[in-house]
């Protein structure tokens with residue numbers, strides 16, 4: 001059984017103070033109308049960090065009214081597009097000035113290692129706001145050469161009030177992916193952060209007010225999914241819902257959104273195939289596959305959770321991967337040496353250990369891990385299963401934890417067929433030095449993103465989203481602007 005390396009006495013970052021636990025409505029920080037609060041926990045210690053205002057339908061009602069007012073009157077609709085961009089640039093600067101505090105707050109609430117919050121989450125958040133700041137004054141229509149004596153042109157107008165519902169795995173980054181294109185396009189927003197991790201989104205709200213966004217343009221209502229989240233989805237004053245989370249939740253949202261025919265964009269789950277050919281740089285493939293699965297405690301919708309390895313290098317690959325999994329450093333996420341923190345909460349922790357049991361029961365070989373680490377916090381040892389078959393639950397269902405399944409394969413057609421044998425289609429990766437094979441796989445795998453000789457490379461400019469039941473629509477890049485604009489055709493007689 002694996003011995004997990006305990007963290008030593010390396011530098012440990014101090015957790016930050018919690019500055020904001022209320023909800024943001026119409027530029028004001030307020031309690032829930034019901035007066036209720038809910039606890040957000042530190043997943044590394046299971047202790048309560050803070051009590052946060054618990055929004056429900058009544059608070060959503062007030063937030064939507066404020067967002068509608070801000071969309072229809074006041075300074076926001078009259079603001080020049082370039083000035084909207086300037087607000088987003090100013091926000092990015094403020095986030096950069098407060099990077100250390102926000103990174104530490106993310107680590108406190110989510111449990112992710114501080115080295116990841118600092119080096120991955122926060123830089124991507126800042127980049128996302130700057131990228132969309134640049135788009136604000138570049139969203140334009142066309143002139144259209146229609147028949148007859150007419151002048152015909154199109155305009156891209158802001159869609160209206162966007163309801164945005166985000167998950168807990170990258171709390172601040174998911175907020176940035178949602179807020180930035182919506183605000184660049186001129187929408188106003190009602191945001192519902194995940195109940196497990198509301199703190200960084202609330203702090204971001206403070207920075208948004210400081211940056212100068214007018215009252216009502218951004219509203220943040222923390223609370224639970226079936227209450228606050230469902231109220232956002234059902235409210236007729238909301239024009240569009242953007243949701244990131246589980247596929248089953250998306251089905252409920254689609255049903256709830258039907259009555260008001262809301263525009264919907266979804267970024268959902270995955271069971272991504274990660275394919276390693278025998279001709280790959282094996283050490284790079286091992287390192288990239290470790291990152292592709294274990295990064296963020298395995299809590300990534302893109303996790304390369306079906307790792308197909310060509311049979312001739314399978315055993316060698318497994319041996320190297322075992323070494324790396326056992327070398328991961330679990331422990332205090334504020335320790336700069338820590339590479340793996342706790343899972344976000346007890347529900348996720350239990351679900352993952354349940355899948356480990358299912359893997360054992362189905363006859364897969366558990367090479368390492370699969371147990372709780374320590375006796376406090378939701379830590380799960382890095383886990384590797386071999387002798388996995390395609391029909392096992394661990395090979396078919398999203399585990400969202402540090403559980404790797406390694407499956408051997410023999411040829412290209414076979415691995416394409418098996419890679420595509422899933423109702424998900426979020427991401428895929430290929431490791432090979434053969435250019436033809438790389439392109440063939442990149443084109444044949446039915447996934448929204450395919451990485452070649454790398455994994456989890458994200459950029460605000462590159463569109464991201466799912467085929468099949470992994471999503472609807474695309475976030476990031478120019479593509480995301482379409483989610484927040486309506487296309488209007490204007491035809492004027494010249495006769």
Ligand code: ADP
Pocket residue numbers: 165166167168192193194195223224225226228229230233244245246247249250252253
């Ligand atoms: P998880 O089970 O990991 O929390 P979810 O997909 O349930 O993943 O949650 C993602 C986000 O969706 C969270 O902000 C959550 O509160 C919200 N949510 C959950 N259920 C609903 C629902 N029925 N309607 C709207 N939002 C929901």
